[in-house]
Amino acid sequence: MDSTFRSNPFRPRTILCERHELIRFGLKRVVSEVVDIIGEAADGMTATEMIRRQRPDFVILDVDLDVLNGVEVCRRVSQELPNSNVLVLTDSYHATKYHNQLMRAGARGFCLKSSGPRTLFEAIEQVTRALPYCDPKITQLVKQAPSTSMPNCNLTDREIEVLIRLDLRNKEIAEELDMKLRTVEKHIECILAKLKVPTRTAAALKAVQLGYVLLPKMPGRDPVTGVTHEQTVAELQAELAIANEHLRALLKQNELLKEALNQKISPAEEEEEKRRRMGLNPKPEDGK
Numbered sequence: 020m021d022s023t024f025r026s027n028p029f030r031p032r033t034i035l036c037e038r039h040e041l042i043r044f045g046l047k048r049v050v051s052e053v054v055d056i057i058g059e060a061a062d063g064m065t066a067t068e069m070i071r072r073q074r075p076d077f078v079i080l081d082v083d084l085d086v087l088n089g090v091e092v093c094r095r096v097s098q099e100l101p102n103s104n105v106l107v108l109t110d111s112y113h114a115t116k117y118h119n120q121l122m123r124a125g126a127r128g129f130c131l132k133s134s135g136p137r138t139l140f141e142a143i144e145q146v147t148r149a150l151p152y153c154d155p156k157i158t159q160l161v162k163q164a165p166s167t168s169m170p171n172c173n174l175t176d177r178e179i180e181v182l183i184r185l186d187l188r189n190k191e192i193a194e195e196l197d198m199k200l201r202t203v204e205k206h207i208e209c210i211l212a213k214l215k216v217p218t219r220t221a222a223a224l225k226a227v228q229l230g231y232v233l234l235p236k237m238p239g240r241d242p243v244t245g246v247t248h249e250q251t252v253a254e255l256q257a258e259l260a261i262a263n264e265h266l267r268a269l270l271k272q273n274e275l276l277k278e279a280l281n282q283k284i285s286p287a288e289e290e291e292e293k294r295r296r297m298g299l300n301p302k303p304e305d306g307k
Contacts, residue, residue, distance in 0.1 A: 031076035031147045034058040036066040036092065037108070038084055039250075042132065045257020046108075048264050049136055050079065053143060063087025070096050070103075077147050078105045082113035082121070089113070090120050097125025106146045108132055108139070110249045111160065116187075116235035118161045119195050128152035132253035136260075160236055165229070172213045172229075181206040183231050185223040 033054040037043040038061050047056050058073055060066035063084040070078060070092075078096065082089035089107060096103050106128040107114070107121055114129055121129070128146035130139055131154050138154060145152035163183055165174070174182065177196075181203060184192045193203045207219060214225045223233060238247035 030055045031104075032057045032073070033077045033079060034060065034066065034070055034073065034075045036060045036063075036078065036080045036084065036089075038062065038081060039254075042253050042257045045254075045260040046079070048260045049139065049256075050143065053140065054147070061085075063089065063092045067092050067095050071099060074100060076104065077143075078103060079108050080105055080126070082107060082109040082117055088117075090117050090124055093121055093124040093126050101125075102149070104128075104146050104149055106130060106142055106152070108142075110238060110247065110253075111156065111236040112238050112247075113235070114154075114157045115160050116191075117195065118157065119197065123197065129157050130154045131156055131249070133249040133256075135256065160232055160234060163231055170229075174210065174213055178206050178210050178213075179231070182210050182222065182226050183234050185219050185226070186233050187235070 031054045033050070033056050035043060035047060035050070035056055035058070037046060037059075040061070043059060043061070047059070050056070054077060057075060058069045060069050061084075064086040066078075066080070066084065067087060080089050080092060084092065087095075089109065093105055093107070096105060103125065105126045107126045108130050110132060114131065118129065127149065128142050128151060130142040130152070134154055134156065142152045142154065163179065165179070180196055181192060184195065185207070187195070189200060189203045189207070192198070193200045196203070198206075207222075210222055211217070211219070214222050216222050216225055226233060238249050240247050241251065
């Protein structure tokens with residue numbers, strides 16, 4: 020992270036909206052290095068009311084929230100606070116499913132929870148300056164282009180946007196791409212004709228063969244627990260942040276104890292202790 024950002028005296032008043040307590044706990048410890056956390060929320064309604072009441076400089080917002088999801092929270096916040104700086108911090112599934120809707124709702128930046136502190140600090144630095152930011156991993160998924168090694172079958176850019184979202188219902192595609200439902204249906208008809216396939220399922224398979232990644236990006240899951248790999252990484256990073264904070268506290272306590280001991284030991288006693296450690300005999304007393 021840019022050292023000038025670390026030393027910047029301005030610390031944005033920040034509200035953190037994250038449903039998972041452990042991740043929220045760890046995130047608070049990481050981002051407190053550069054922002055002041057003035058409130059925390061675990062669901063969308065609480066987050067909206069807190070933001071409305073406290074009017075923060077900066078908001079870190081998950082998408083997968085109860086009561087109101089992140090898209091609706093972002094939309095309401097932007098209506099009441101048009102100059103708000105909202106950083107969406109979520110997983111690849113929600114980032115790719117709602118990316119366009121979040122942008123229209125007023126989100127200024129996007130970052131994956133699993134990307135690590137360096138990317139997170141870069142995102143915070145940009146968004147708190149009212150500049151746009153998108154995690155490179157998200158950009159790679161939502162801005163897909165035809166593979167140079169394979170033909171794109173003369174698909175238009177808009178048709179490609181629909182093609183890579185064929186795992187969604189037509190209504191969901193329409194909401195994400197801000198299209199009318201009939202427009203989505205027409206695009207799908209053109210896609211089937213150009214790819215020479217009979218069904219949307221066959222078109223989706225063809226898209227994968229052409230090198231596209233279908234959206235939303237489905238997360239890998241642990242076969243036993245069912246927890247996504249990204250969730251596991253985010254939790255481990257949170258635990259590491261908590262452990263680091265405890266370690267820093269112990270080191271500081273150790274330094275304070277050393278200072279206290281040094282103040283109690285006289286110079287003569289300190290010299291005698293050094294000689295003892297070096298295996299030297301203590302200095303003989305006068306007259307002996």
